[in-house]
Amino acid sequence: MTALLGKREFRHFFLADIISGFGVGLTTVGANWYVLQVTHSNRLVGLYLTVNVLAGFLMAPLAGILTDRLSRKSVILWTFLGRALPMLVIMLVIGKSGFSLWSMAILASITGAGWITYMAASRSYVQAILPVALLGTANAFIEISLQVGMFAAGAVAGLILSYTGFATVLLISSALLLIAAGLIATIPKHESVVPSKTADSQQTGFMAGIRYIGSQRLVFSLGMLSILPLIVTQLFNVSAPDYVVTILKANSVVYGLTDMSYGIGGLVAGLITGFLIAKVAERRLISYLFGLATLGLLVLTLTRLIPLTLICTFSLGLSNSVLRVVINTVLMKRVASEYMGRTTAVWNGTAQLIEGGASTLLGVVNDTWGANIGFLVMAMIMLIGVVWSAKVLSKARISR
Secondary structure, eight states: OHHHHTSHHHHHHHHHHHHHHHHHHHHHHHHHHHHHHHHOOHHHHHHHHHHHHHHHHHHHHHHHHHHHHSOHHHHHHHHHHHHHHHHHHHHHHHHHHOOOHHHHHHHHHHHHHHHHHHHHHHHHHHHHHSOGGGHHHHHHHHHHHHHHHHHHHHHHHHHHHHHSOHHHHHHHHHHHHHHHHHHHHTSOSOSOOSOHHHHTSGGGSHHHHHHHHHHOHHHHHHHHHHHHHHHHHHHHHHHHHHIIIIISOOOHHHHHHHHHHHHHHHHHHHHHHHHHHHHSOHHHHHHHHHHHHHHHHHHHHHOOOHHHHHHHHHHHHHHHHHHHHHHHHHHHHHSOGGGHHHHHHHHHHHHHHHHHHHHHHHHHHHHHHOHHHHHHHHHHHHHHHHHHHHHHGGGSOOOO
């Protein structure tokens, strides 16, 4: 831990990740509730998220190429500025004219494209600046920073929406992204970009990244498993607002607490993942966590109790977060550095594509049969992870 936080490059990145994660969490929680509150339509909540993930999917090829060709520090910096500045304009529009589908569509687009680019650049940046021995601890720290930001945002967003409004959420989110950009700007230009021997060749093309993934069977399997928690997290965002309103009969404060409990689970995951990896074989740990997530989602399908809901969302946040840490660590160890940006972008882009259609479809399902059915759909997705990890990874040689 001391060796990791003693590195200025990682320390400043870590702080920026926490601060920006809080801003992103505020926007995510706030936008979902705001759309449902104004329109009373799960379909439009799903549509908002569909625009968000489709923007990320369309941005994924460019994000991977930029990450592998340019300074990852610079790409991270511009992902912050590229979201903060347009959000300030949208805040002024909403503050003056009120709710607008066009404004929300633009917000969904810039946040989706910015997030997918940030994920590719930030994970590649960590791989570039740290030795292999520190990658597991670094990924745990990254998960902690993400979840600290997210669960704090879940608690605060509900209060802000109750007493002020969504424009205030956008103002705070923009300010936090600008602070994160300032931290990144102070990092010395130390990390390397693509090796010069490949920088001008076809190896830096996006299709080369896809061919690389296709040639690595374990990377392919781990990548497919890695997108399942991402899909479920997005679908959780679709179902949670209406679940709180129609199933739990509660308000935005309870919705914020529900999101916060998910984030606390993620925070705990970051603290205990190192211990879990040391004690349990990684392939078994992946299977166990998919099983825990499946169980929690099945309980959410049946429960009507707020305390039990908070426990289940905590377990979902815990399992999803440990899965991300373990799978990302194994991928960082297995993927060549010159392909890391494109590999991350491919898997995140694939997840975004699936999420795009699934979000809208789940909104319709929730409107027709109830928000609890959405959690049953998510349970089935995580059950695929249980079966896949048990069958495929048992044949692979993954270290403890």
